[in-house]
Amino acid sequence: MEHIREGLIPTVLGTAVTTAGLVMKQNRKIDSMISNTVFGFGLAHIVLGTIDLVEHRNRF
Numbered sequence: 001m002e003h004i005r006e007g008l009i010p011t012v013l014g015t016a017v018t019t020a021g022l023v024m025k026q027n028r029k030i031d032s033m034i035s036n037t038v039f040g041f042g043l044a045h046i047v048l049g050t051i052d053l054v055e056h057r058n059r060f
Contacts, residue, residue: 007052014045
């Protein structure tokens with residue numbers, strides 16, 4: 001089984017969640033607090049996943 005780099009899954013997940021948050025922001029029927037929360041949650045995953053990718057880049 002191929003090894004997945006540490007931090008790649010949170011980064012990809014964060015990208016998907018951030019995109020969903022952006023789409024939710026475009027929809028006026030959804031409360032802005034919910035869309036902002038989803039957007040921020042996605043950005044946090046991108047940042048933390050990127051930190052893991054940079055921190056562990058020399059392991060493999």
